Amino acid sequence: xxxxxxxxxRDIAADRKQAAQVAREQFTRQGTLVVNLVSSxxxxxxxxxxxxxxxxxxxxxxxxxxxxxxxxxDAERLAPYMPVKQLTTGGACHLELELxxxxxxxxxxxxxxxxxxxxxxxxxxxxxxDLAEHLRVVLVxxxxxxxxxxxxxxxxxxxxxxxxxxxDLLPYVPFSVAAVIEDARTIQGDIEVMQVCALTGTGIETWxxxxxxxxxxxxxxxxxx
Amino acid sequence: xxxxxxxxxRDIAADRKQAAQVAREQFTRQGTLVVNLVSSxxxxxxxxxxxxxxxxxxxxxxxxxxxxxxxxxDAERLAPYMPVKQLTTGGACHLELELxxxxxxxxxxxxxxxxxxxxxxxxxxxxxxDLAEHLRVVLVxxxxxxxxxxxxxxxxxxxxxxxxxxxDLLPYVPFSVAAVIEDARTIQGDIEVMQVCALTGTGIETWxxxxxxxxxxxxxxxxxx
Numbered sequence: 001x002x003x004x005x006x007x008x009x010r011d012i013a014a015d016r017k018q019a020a021q022v023a024r025e026q027f028t029r030q031g032t033l034v035v036n037l038v039s040s041x042x043x044x045x046x047x048x049x050x051x052x053x054x055x056x057x058x059x060x061x062x063x064x065x066x067x068x069x070x071x072x073x074d075a076e077r078l079a080p081y082m083p084v085k086q087l088t089t090g091g092a093c094h095l096e097l098e099l100x101x102x103x104x105x106x107x108x109x110x111x112x113x114x115x116x117x118x119x120x121x122x123x124x125x126x127x128x129x130d131l132a133e134h135l136r137v138v139l140v141x142x143x144x145x146x147x148x149x150x151x152x153x154x155x156x157x158x159x160x161x162x163x164x165x166x167x168d169l170l171p172y173v174p175f176s177v178a179a180v181i182e183d184a185r186t187i188q189g190d191i192e193v194m195q196v197c198a199l200t201g202t203g204i205e206t207w208x209x210x211x212x213x214x215x216x217x218x219x220x221x222x223x224x225x
Numbered sequence: 226x227x228x229x230x231x232x233x234x235r236d237i238a239a240d241r242k243q244a245a246q247v248a249r250e251q252f253t254r255q256g257t258l259v260v261n262l263v264s265s266x267x268x269x270x271x272x273x274x275x276x277x278x279x280x281x282x283x284x285x286x287x288x289x290x291x292x293x294x295x296x297x298x299d300a301e302r303l304a305p306y307m308p309v310k311q312l313t314t315g316g317a318c319h320l321e322l323e324l325x326x327x328x329x330x331x332x333x334x335x336x337x338x339x340x341x342x343x344x345x346x347x348x349x350x351x352x353x354x355d356l357a358e359h360l361r362v363v364l365v366x367x368x369x370x371x372x373x374x375x376x377x378x379x380x381x382x383x384x385x386x387x388x389x390x391x392x393d394l395l396p397y398v399p400f401s402v403a404a405v406i407e408d409a410r411t412i413q414g415d416i417e418v419m420q421v422c423a424l425t426g427t428g429i430e431t432w433x434x435x436x437x438x439x440x441x442x443x444x445x446x447x448x449x450x
Contacts (some may be wrong), residue, residue, distance in 0.1 A: 037333075040266040040267060040346065040369075041265040041348050041376070042369025042370045042373060068376055069231060069376060070377075071378075073372050073375065093318065097450035104243055120349065121265065122349055123346065125318050125347075125349070143267065143269025143391065144266055146268045147298050150296045151266070151295060151298060152343070153294070154316065169368065172393070173394070174424075
């Protein structure tokens with residue numbers, strides 16, 4: 001989508017930033033860790049969420065807002081695992097906070113430990129939209145090539161963690177784990193890196209423990225807000 | 226990127242459509258088939274072009290304009306095979322005609338049989354931009370999942386061909402060739418479907434012959450323009 005920047009856009013941007021900050025603080029106070037999952041189409045966001053729910057097996061209360069341009073295919077896949085609300089953008093290439101907040105009102109009212117937002121499959125536009133998340137996690141699958149961070153720098157610069165997904169396919173593809181990590185860390189030196197395969201369960205325990213750790217830190221912060 | 230539609234946009238859209246049509250007719254008259262390659266990040270557009278050049282081995286004159294948000298990695302990969310000009314969008318999520326036309330002026334002045342435009346890896350935004358191409362070809366890799374056409378319908382509705390790429394990984398992934406074809410044809414009944422693996426060369430002959438056939442039809446049309 002193309003944008004013609006005019007003066008009024010600045011105020012809109014400032015308003016949006018402020019709204020996201022207010023919403024994030026509310027999540028912090030209630031102890032809900034909000035995770036915005038971003039990636040190319042088909043990198044495995046939905047499978048990761050299924051594997052996460054299976055690993056926790058009810059020990060953590062989680063819910064998900066699922067963004068798609070059309071269809072409710074991902075929501076159908078996730079419904080057996082957790083409360084889910086489909087957000088259909090009707091063509092738009094990213095989720096926005098307003099849509100997320102409307103979706104949130106349609107989830108059962110529970111104090112979730114984790115709220116996941118599965119963004120539109122797009123390594124570009126979602127990088128520019130704050131959805132009030134505490135963490136942005138970017139998935140890059142072994143089949144996409146190890147050159148992606150440098151080619152889509154804003155997404156990696158604004159993410160706190162990179163998950164290398166589809167680890168089971170590593171023997172069959174020209175992909176260097178070391179190279180993709182080096183590329184990502186050139187852009188964002190502090191980025192947390194984990195390696196997972198949702199289908200076999202590899203790395204899921206590490207991922208879930210990391211999430212839990214992040215939430216414990218949030219609780220400490222929330223108590224002082 | 227977000228758009229606020231205001232009246233002036235209509236005229237811009239009409240002007241752009243007209244400019245694309247004029248440029249396309251010029252390409253038709255000179256017998257250059259213009260192919261806009263679109264896909265998710267890492268679906269194999271660059272590898273397909275390398276395999277295409279290897280197959281033709283100088284029998285067809287081809288050139289490529291390569292779109293990227295940042296870096297010139299794809300251009301470097303293609304430079305040994307054909308004249309190439311990198312188009313760096315500096316953050317924008319798609320290519321536009323003006324950028325394509327500027328790039329074209331920097332290619333050696335030759336009557337190419339084929340001009341390829343390798344678009345930004347993004348299944349959403351590039352669907353809305355006419356780059357004066359004769360053919361839009363969408364790649365969907367076997368590792369992305371067979372549910373992609375329905376989830377990104379505009380891209381498949383506006384493409385004349387779908388290439389199922391990374392066919393060599395089919396034994397290792399949950400992907401049904403029949404399902405992805407059915408899904409694409411629900412959206413665009415006439416879409417041409419080919420199956421390729423750029424690394425092994427599978428399907429490259431069929432793809433190149435199809436391209437040649439498309440160009441022959443263009444020449445007939447060009448003679449009557």
